Amino acid sequence: xxxxxxxxxxxxxxxxxxxxxxxxxxxxxxxxxxxxxxxxxxxxxxxxxxxxxxxxxxxxxxxxxxxxxxxxxxxxxxxxxxxxxxxxxxxxxxxxxxxxxxxxxxxxxxxxxxxxxxxxxxxxxxxxxxxxxxxxxxxxxxxxxxxxxxxxxxxxxxxxxxxxxxxxxxxxxxxxxxxxxxxxxxxxxxxxxxxxxxxxxxxxxxxxxxxxxxxxxxxxxxxxxxxxxxxxxxxxxxxxxxxxxxxxxxxxxxxxxxxxxxxxxxxxxxxxxxxxxxxxxxxxxxxxxxxxxxxxxxxxxxxxxxxxxxxxxxxxxxxxxxxxxxxxxxxxxxxxxxxxxxxxxxxxxxxxxxxxxxxxxxxxxxxxxxxxxxxxxxxxxxxxxxxxxxxxxxxxxxxxxxxxxxxxxxxxxxxxxx
Numbered sequence: 001x002x003x004x005x006x007x008x009x010x011x012x013x014x015x016x017x018x019x020x021x022x023x024x025x026x027x028x029x030x031x032x033x034x035x036x037x038x039x040x041x042x043x044x045x046x047x048x049x050x051x052x053x054x055x056x057x058x059x060x061x062x063x064x065x066x067x068x069x070x071x072x073x074x075x076x077x078x079x080x081x082x083x084x085x086x087x088x089x090x091x092x093x094x095x096x097x098x099x100x101x102x103x104x105x106x107x108x109x110x111x112x113x114x115x116x117x118x119x120x121x122x123x124x125x126x127x128x129x130x131x132x133x134x135x136x137x138x139x140x141x142x143x144x145x146x147x148x149x150x151x152x153x154x155x156x157x158x159x160x161x162x163x164x165x166x167x168x169x170x171x172x173x174x175x176x177x178x179x180x181x182x183x184x185x186x187x188x189x190x191x192x193x194x195x196x197x198x199x200x201x202x203x204x205x206x207x208x209x210x211x212x213x214x215x216x217x218x219x220x221x222x223x224x225x226x227x228x229x230x231x232x233x234x235x236x237x238x239x240x241x242x243x244x245x246x247x248x249x250x251x252x253x254x255x256x257x258x259x260x261x262x263x264x265x266x267x268x269x270x271x272x273x274x275x276x277x278x279x280x281x282x283x284x285x286x287x288x289x290x291x292x293x294x295x296x297x298x299x300x301x302x303x304x305x306x307x308x309x310x311x312x313x314x315x316x317x318x319x320x321x322x323x324x325x326x327x328x329x330x331x332x333x334x335x336x337x338x339x340x341x342x343x344x345x346x347x348x349x350x351x352x353x354x355x356x357x358x359x360x361x362x363x364x365x366x367x368x369x370x371x372x373x374x375x376x377x378x379x380x381x382x383x384x385x386x387x388x389x390x391x392x393x394x395x396x397x398x399x400x401x402x403x404x405x406x407x408x409x410x411x412x413x414x415x416x417x418x
Contacts, residue, residue: 003150003172005035007314007412011141012040017086017115018139021105024119026143027259027284028194031172032119033058033092035143040117044088055080056090059097068097070104077108084113091118109137121198144314145285146170148307148409158406166303167295169287187291195288199254213239214251218261218281219292223305225266225278225321228252252281259284262313267320267345269377280321282309300388301359304405305343308357308386311409317346322354324376340373346415352381353415359388361402374400382415393418 012035015022024032041054055077057064067073073091081087089108094101101118108116148165154175155161168174168183171190177183196211205211217234218226228245235243255261262282266275283289286303312319322342327335344355354377358370374383375398385402393403393414401418408414 001154001175003031003146003153003175005031005039005146005150007147008035008141008143009039009043012036012117013043015139015141019109020137020139021109022115022117023138023140024117024143025140025259027145028121028198029171029173029190030143030145030285032143034172036090036117036119037092041090049088050082050085052080052082053085053087054090055087056092058092060093070097070101073097074104074107077114078111081111081113086113086115089114089116091116093121094118095120106137144170144310146172147311147314149412151175152410158410162406166286166300166307167290167298169285169290171285171287174287183287184291184295187287188294191288191291195258195260199258199260203254205254209239210241210243210247211251211254214243214248215255215292218252218255219283219289220297221281222283222289223280223302223309225280227278230278260288262309264309264319264321264344266323268323268325269342269345270325274320275323282306284310286310301357304359304386304388305357308355308405308408309344312344312346312355315348315412317348317353320345320347322373324373326376340376342373351415354381354383356385358385361385361387371396371398371400374398382418384415384418 012022012024024036026032037056037058041056044054045051057067057073057076059068067076077089097104105116105118108114147170148161151165151170152158152161155164164174164183168180168187171187173186174183177186196215199205200208200211213235214231217231217238221234228248231248232243232245235241235248252261252263256263260283262284264280264282266279267273268275283306286306289306290298290303309319322345324340324342326338326340328338330336342354343357344353346353346355354374356370356374358366361367361370370385374385377383383400385400386405386408387402388405390406391402391404393401393407395401395418403414403418411417
């Protein structure tokens, strides 16, 4: 079954022939190559582009090993230009080139009738590289694993889809594994033999156990506020060894650069300023997070929060953790300053949404707790609580909207519509 990925297909179409090199990035095995070489290629063909005007090479294919040389690849592309009409160049796994690809890309960009697209493995082709390598001539399209809406198209029952999704995540090849055992084996092998191996090789990390323990700590604390000092204390209690704050920060950066995790920093809503520490870390795929912990810590509430975060990111929002400063009177009559948390502040252009992830609100006390931070906001932006219950969206007398997780995940425009 083909999974339609219109979210990213539309991004490619919007950038078509814009004079920049389109750089498709994302965690390995998230479907970048399939998006470009299959979905986008077929779309171009349906729009009338001739087959021989699409020049495509997978550089990780042994049959194309000679084209890992920049001069040979450049000449191959030039030799396949048929006429003055636009030609589309797809280069997959460009980091496989045995010489600097920057000169190649800059050379190709000088040919007026070429529209260039590249993908690269996150082990050697990171988002931070894109900012410098193409000197302002790169246009990044960030691809995430399957959203729940995409994942759900392979199922007849959304509840069954949800069980698999929050357990095994959205890497596309999960759908081809027929049993739970095969799904788990695939993810565990992928984490150890691909992702961590890539990070260690790229960054010349010799002490395997340090990074492994750090990953376990971050996986266990998904969605919790933390900082290098707190992680250092956890590291010491788990291994009886010390790891400096500097090294921890470096390892966290490696994991972020490899698209395994994302950092969400706190934003003081009333003070209108960022608070860099502590911060939250979310996994780009919850299945990988669960696999790292051998599927032992299956707290659906924390996993749901992670899924909501990645869904917002894949929809193009910048996502911060909200902090609201309030003063409350204690039982002794003393005024005390407190900080209330909002799970997510989602921003895109002039749009802003305050969003709480509340797995369940089964008592009046829980309802008050989840709504408390939202009631302290005095601006006009929407305030939303996402719950696990499959309910119709409703709005209370304070203007706070409650929406079910399925409505939130299955409707890309839900935030504008509710």
